[in-house]
Amino acid sequence: MGIRLRTRALGLFLLLSLFGAVGASAQPDSTRHTLSGFVTDAESGETLVGANLYVPSLQHGTTTNAHGFYSLSLPSDSVRLVVSFLGYERRVIPLALTSDRRLDVELAPTTVQAGSLEVSAERTPLQQTTRTSTVEITAARAKQTPTLLGETDVLKTLQLMPGVQSGNEGTSGLYVRGGTPDQNLVMLDGAPLYNVSHLFGFLSVFNPDIVQNVRLTKGGFPARYGGHLSSIVEVNVEDGNQQQYQVEGSLGMLSSRLTLQGPIVDDKTSFLLSGRRTYADLLLQTFANDLGAGYYFYDVNAKLNHRFSSTDRMFWSLYTGDDRFHSLGEIDDELSFDFGWGNVTSTLRWNHVYGSDLFGSVALRFSRYRFDINAESDGGDDETYRLRYRSGIRDFELESSFDYTLNERHDLRAGANVTYHRFRPGATEYNTSEANLDTTISPSEQVRALNAAVYAEDKIEWSDQLSTNVGLRATSFVVDGTSYWSVQPRVSARYLLPHDWALKGSYSLMRQPIHLLSNSTIGLPTDLWVASTREVPPGRSHQVTLGISRSFLNREYEVRLEGYGKLMDNLIEYKQGATYTLTATTDWESRVETGQGWSYGAEVLLRRTRGRTSGWIGYTLSWSRRQFDALNDGEPFPFRYDRRHDFSATVSHQLTDVTSVTGTWVYGTGDAVTAPSARYRGRKVEGRRYSPFLRPAPTQDYTERNGFRMPAYHRLDLGLRFKWGDRRGFHALKTGVYNAYNRKNPYFFQTSRADDGGLDAQAVTLFPILPYVNYQFKF
């Protein structure tokens, strides 16, 4: 209770401070005017998210928001406005402001030869922004990175950044600063996705051909974000070319992609339609027809956007994707079995420019994730049975946000959203002709929850050296008559040190009202999303960060060094021996323990963002531990992915106008695993006839949970790309090898009884050296 009171008092204080600061500075200033507008691609008409606008003489600037809109408060004076964005020609625009003014800026793509490097950078000067712990990558950069079977995956490229760890080899899960993948809020154009995996976790659901950029926030969360403890992953998709039709696609070893986009009404309406499908099932049918099993996945993205006027724009977007596995049992021909999972999310958004200093957006969103299993046996008239299992989560969300430039020192942002969740933890239906039984065994009543949030944040320029972003987020989560309220303060600050170094720090409190029950670490579809309950409250984290950063040589190089500490509580883990079963998902609270965790560490990123040779080196030193009263005798134990050292280096070099080479090397401390340290003789079972040959099996002793380490992980990937053409149309052939020196990295650890009766520990390796080839085109 005391902590809650203190939290509320702190929140109230910050709120008063926030509005006090606003009020104090909200004096009318007739000598200043507001410049606002959109920044777009000159060729396609697409808005550019995160484009940088900067007035060097005033050392004042801003970036476009998630909808490409900007607003700048400038003095009534003649200034030079520099507008820049990665991959585009920089524009310098002289201005003489005498009144508020609307200025839409078109940027032309950089006139470079096809195949030249396009590397992500912070789109605002690193020293200027108050945001900490944020990294961005472009899809173009992700496409250059050598990957498993040549399948580009933006999430796997994020794994190469410091502070982000991969889980099991080859999978897309992100473990951010000691958190688990369910603690990441992954959004596709603002819509949350609950399972971001295809192919049992080996590929993410994001089609790289339509991804514009990906931004990962690991800490220092602005108040606009919430609902998850560890990170925010924003995947922004292109809107659709407004000027011309485009076809883009790729043929790979695992799947192929095709994207169409173009105008419906010139400069008014455009569309984007993109699809991807694997042909694993077709290959299996052709080459292993007697296997009796198949698997496929597909995903489809569609987007429509229409500009009603210079101030009003509407978007509709859809994502749908499914994975399906089926098996016709070879032993029993009558038995068929299949399971599948998939997401659907659709968003309708309206953006409106109320004036030069106020931008608003309203969105209505639907999101659904489901997992199902079907098993059917037809043994004739005598005996048939059918088993069906269903679980999932369905959301309806209404969200609005406003960006308001109050004056040259205050940029305000506020918003609210309300989400109606319907959880279906699991329902099993069983039908058998033998017992004339047709029943729902585990009906698992649907759980309905309402999640509401309001937030406000103010980016304050206190001086040329000091700027802050102060915000508050208030949330309410109501489920089954239980309400959880929270006020979450967020503060980040930047102070310019001598020699253009920026010192940045932040604090953020996050709450997560939904949990993921997971038996695995690879994001299997059997993972189950559940709402907090009276017994299992929402997770909570406090995180502080402190770091310095700087870019050099006209932003060609950048250095970031950051330390962090994170406390988490109300984390859940399965009880000893508890495991997910289809029949018992309704009483999941009785199967989990709640506890706490903490992680801390330091991250270094050295990056070269331009030139024939580019890339980065990332290093993370970290500790992450968990403590549960009912596990490990109540003693703290290492988190499964407590990775002391995590190193990655990736480099691309443009050999010729057509040819480029890339390489990536990663190294990580071995994962923590629980392994037996001793075995001892049990006691013979009482009351049973005793035989010296029927001794009870020895009991294994596990000294410490996650007390052992698997061997270190390291891997080298190499890629070679040939690309002909120009920006508007090209052909590209990509080839390379994954795990170039065939390191036998452990995928998981298992114990088994050896032939001689002893116990064997085996680290199972999944991927040896794997070559790949991939063809891409665009016209």
Add this chain to the structure above:
Amino acid sequence: MSSMDRSPALFFSIALAATVLIAGCDMTRTLDPDERDHDPKLVLQERFQPGQPWEVTVSRSVGAFEPGRVTEEQFDVTDATVEVFRGDTKLGTLSRDSLNRYSTTAFTPSPGVAYTVRASAPEMETVEATDQIPPLPPARLSAENTDSTQRTLELTIDDPRAADNYYEIVLEERVDRDSLGPIRDRISFETQSQAILNEMGESLEIGEENTYRGSEAVFTDGLFDGQSYTINLRVHNRGSRFHDAVEGVTFILQLRTLSEDTYQYLSTRRLAQRTGDNPFASPVDVEGNVEGGYGLVGARNVDTLRYRVSGGDQ
């Protein structure tokens, strides 16, 4: 880059980097299947109950990945010294018997008394365990719903208030035959008792979530603390399988009250055995009470309840 060289932040960076690199060189154990550096520990196994002799099995642990099948000789400890204490008072030293146990009949345990068993052996750490025999509650066994195929036994326990009580039941059947003599064996029962399902119900199959089947069960009084609680045990009538004339069948139910240590050991061991082959289940550590070693010196109290059915009712 020259500006960077002059920067105070550079010194800060170097100092911080050096600090974290040094701090990062901590020791972790890398899993090596050939690792054989386990130091053996003593393992004690004993379930003591009122009036019964002390019979402590002493063995040693071996490394988890010791190659080859571990023989009984590798486990056996033949040169241990095993002593029993009541409080600080030593009651005596147990001697090794023909069944390789350390035993005595010179003194026997009593309810409500805490006993400590201490064992030592050359080149191994001395270990000890302490436990106390819990009291027995009043209990009754009856039967109803008799028909030709099955009958229902009713076990009623008057659970003592204001204490966590742990129970174990084991069901046996003795068939008295006129010509070949009696046969006594464990038999299975089915029950829908929620107290038993809560404890034993993990491995149920689809369609059988609400039934437990077995010849023994462990449960707690969590659902009936301080109350009278009846458990129905459904058993199949097996008397007709004997061609000989059956004089009668006696159902023998052992109601055991367990100490908390004994309950924890049995629960975690059962869980470990049940989930040992499940790759998705987190490993289970069997919770013993032997300080410095492994195993259990656990106390229990036993009440034997009988219900006889005469031959004519079979």
